[in-house]
Amino acid sequence: MKYIDEFRQKKQAQGILEKIRSISKRPVSIMEICGTHTHSISKYGIREALPANIRLISGPGCPVCVTSAADINRIIDFSKSRSDVIIATFGDMMRVPGSHSSLQEERARGGDIRVVYSPLNSLDIARANPDKEVVLYAVGFETTAPTVAATILSAREEGIKNLSVLSLHKLTPPAMKALLDSGEVEINGFICPGHVTAIIGAKAYEFLASTYKSPCVVAGFEPIDAILGLYMLVKQLEENRCEIEIQYNRVVTWDGNQKAQEVIDEVFEPGDSLWRGVGMIPSSGLKIRNAYADFDAERKFTIKKGVDAEPPGCLCGSVLKGIITPDKCPLFGKTCTPERPVGPCMVSSEGTCAAFYKYRRVE
Secondary structure: OOOOHHHOOHHHHHHHHHHHHHHOOOOEEEEEOOHHHHHHHHHOOHHHHOOOOEEEEEOOOOHHHHEOHHHHHHHHHHHHHOOOEEEEEOHHHHOOOOOOOOHHHHHHOOOOEEEOOOOOHHHHHHHHOOOOEEEEEEEEOOOOHHHHHHHHHHHHHHOOOOEEEEEEEEOHHHHHHHHHHHOOOOOOEEEEEHHHHHHHOHHHHHHHHHOOOOOEEEEOOOHHHHHHHHHHHHHHHHOOOOOEEEOOOOOOOOOOOHHHHHHHHHHEEEEEEEEOOOEEEEEEEEEEOHHHHHHEHHHHOOOOOOOOOOOOOOOHHHHHOOOOOHHHOOOEOOOEOOOOOOOHHHOOOOOHHHHHHHOOOOO
16 A cells, blocks of 8 residues: 555564664653654554664643543543533543543543544534534644634534534643753653644744754654654754754655644634643734634533542553653553543543553563
8 A cells, every 4th residue: 555555564664673783872752742653653663673772751642641630530520521422532531430420430420521532523413402502622733723614614614503623732832841841850862743743844843953952853653754753853962953853754744734734823812821741832822813712612602620640550641742651550451441440541542541551561
C-alpha cells in the first residue's frame, strides 16, 4: 500500500538505526509529544533498538489523558444534573474515571450520553431531538478543532438552536513551552506530531529553536518515519544545530493548512487551559468567541467547576510530564489495567500507559 508498506521495511529501518548508532556520541533526552508516536515507538521496539545514550521520553501527547480531572468531574456532574440534556462525546472519554464515576457508568444509570465518531454527528442528534439540548463534550488538539469549529458554523447556518459545545481543546506549542519552562525533565529536542503540524504548520515551533535552543523534527507515524525523524534530530544535536525540520513532508508543510486555521480562528480564540499533571497553562486552550456565544455550553448552562483530584495512587500526571515511565507507577499492570483503568493514560488508545502495557516486553 502506498505510503504504508514502504515505511515498514525492516532492512531500511535497520539501516537508519545503524546510522544513528554511528553518529550518536553523547547522552541526549528526546521527547515525543504525540500519543501515536508513543504507540509506534512501543509497538516496533524502537526504544530498545536505540543506543543506550539516547533516552526517549513520552510527553503529554494524548488529548484524553491531558484533560484535567476537574473537567472530567464537571461533565459527569453536569450529566447527572440535567435530564433534558444529551451529552455527545468521543468514545475514549466514556471510560475515563472521575473521582466517583465515569460517563460510561452514568449512561448505565440512565443518563443520555452518546458516542460520536465525528463532531458533525452531534448535528444529527440535535436534529433528531429538537426538544432536548445537545452538548458536545469537545476534547482534542489542533487536529480536531477545525471539525468542531465547522460543526458550530454548520449549526448556525442551518439555524440549529439546541446544540452547544463545551470546548476543552488544547494547543500543543504552549504545552511544549511549559515543559521546558518547568525544568522538571531535561529535554534536548522534540519529535513533533505529524497530524497536529499538518494543521498548524512547522513554523509554529520556531520559538522553540530561537528562544529555547531546542531542535525539533516533525515526523510521521510509521516505524521508518519515527526512526528517520530520530536520526534527523540526533544529527542536529551532534552537529550542535538547532532547527525545525520536517521528516513527514508528504503531509506536513511549513505553513500548514490555511483553510483549517481560518476555520479555527473564526470560531475560537486562545484561552488559559488546565492540563492534567501540568496545571494551568496560559493561552493553551481554545475558547469560543463572543460572536458564537449561543453555541458555548459554558455560557448557555451553569456547568460548575469540578473537583481537580487525581485517583488515589495514580501517577498519570508524572507520566504525562515524562518524569516517570508507566512501569514506575505502583498501580501499573496491577490495579490499573486497560480492562479496569484507574487513570486516563491507561484508557485512551493514545495513552502512554496503554502503550507500555500492550507492547511491554517480558524479560
